[in-house]
Amino acid sequence: MTTARERSLDGASWDALLGSEDGDLLQSWLWGEFKQRHGWATERVLIDGASGTAMAQILFRKRGPFTVAYLPRGPVLGPGDTLAADLLSGIDAACTARRAILLVIEPHQPLPPSWLKQAGAFAPGPASFQTSRTVKVDLVDDAALLAQMRKDTRYNITYAMRKGVTVEHVPVNAVNLDAFYGLLGETAQRNGFGIHSRAYYEDFLDCFGDQAVLLFSHAQGTLTAGLIAARVGDEARSMYAGSAGAHRGRGDAALLRFVAMQWARELGCSRYDLGGIAPAAPSGASGAVPGSDLEGVDKFKTGFGGTIVAYPQPVERRYRPRIAWLVRHVNARFRTAPGQELPSDTQPG
Structure with missing residues (x-):
């Protein structure tokens, strides 16, 4: 007993x-x-x-x-x-x-x-x-990470590198929080979803401390995208992200996730959760539900390879x-x- x-x-x-x-x-x-x-x-x-x-x-x-x-x-x-x-x-x-x-x-x-x-x-x-589904990627070395990606995702990352897009870990301060919240607000308006108050994201970073990171991408000195990731145990996760509409399409978002995976691996994580993707299509079909709000997100995140997890x-x-x-x-x-x-x-x- x-x-x-x-x-x-x-x-x-x-x-x-x-x-x-x-x-x-x-x-x-x-x-x-x-x-x-x-x-x-x-x-x-x-x-x-x-x-x-x-x-x-x-x-x-x-x-x-x-x-x-x-x-x-x-x-x-x-x-x-x-x-x-x-x-x-x-x-x-x-x-x-x-x-x-x-x-x-x-x-x-x-x-x-x-x-x-x-x-x-x-x-x-x-x-x-x-979200009812997500994508989780095993954090192998860089060459293996790139090899398991879909061709267009891998190209976007290498293209961003060639064009001088940089990604940096930035300190959590008022200036950077304002910049991140601006990116998030622009993304929310562009895609029609709601966001929390600025204090919500500030508190998240404060609570998670060194178990979270704020990343910014820049192209020719201009801020193009931002991402907050966090880890617990062997797994890290993309939590919140935003981008500037005027600078989309150059691979910045893909490079940002790639650097987040590197950060997680350096902390000893073995998996990276890219965050929610679209609900599954009806039985007998494949991929996301057509017309879903997350259909584009589904295509972007599944491009990194990994495993789709349904809850x-x-x-x-x-x-x-x-x-x-x-x-x-x-x-x-x-x-x-x-x-x-x-x-x-x-x-x-």
Whole structure:
């Protein structure tokens, strides 16, 4: 019989353990600390047992006297189902203490079979808050990195180098933050998406410290693009990026990602997550959904080679079903996504 116990860790130890368990950046202590600066509360559940470790970081947002709970890209749970019951009990206790109406889980991996087999324990969730697919690249040496890229991506990088485009790691200060936010705002306006306040990106860089980097590309002395990347454990990720519309098409964006991969590799990372790409096309087709907002992003990021990773669909656990119904009625973002069903694929035992 496995005896499990719940324990707590400091931030550095949590993130070290998360990295050793191949957990996601959104389950990191640093991410939780960052989100606390922007209206969220954080609870962490850590279960130790003879068979391994299980972890979950839950974010809570106030809704009157209650909260809405969110578990992004988690939980972290090894093969098998032995700690699943204890972990779910810990998650339920945290949600009950915080008076959660509901919990939305966007899994990093398939959820434990024992969770999904409980009648009424989970319901299909809303549409993903995070992107449902991404591209992850193994951080081999430069020659191998270039060799695995699509021909046009490789050409764009070498073309940018020949034309004198430079990429530099810049200090995080007011001037550079203003410049980055300007690039981000221009990109958002050009592509029709929303962005956070300037303070949001400043706080992100402050929380992640030397585990994040701000990169700028310049062409003939003119700022052309910027990127913020961060790492936890063996994996780094493109988090936020923007570019100047007047200077697009010269390979700056591709070179920027290439340098970000080099930065991650120097820190000891073995993988680089290029960030979200478009949802998958309907069954029987290939690539991204035609006409998707992310279709161009899909083409750009898949050009680096690597592996496309598709995440399981969100699920929802309802602690106060009547109030949860009201939340879905008032806020369309929490309504069950059309065609969404509980996952049928389960974690391998």
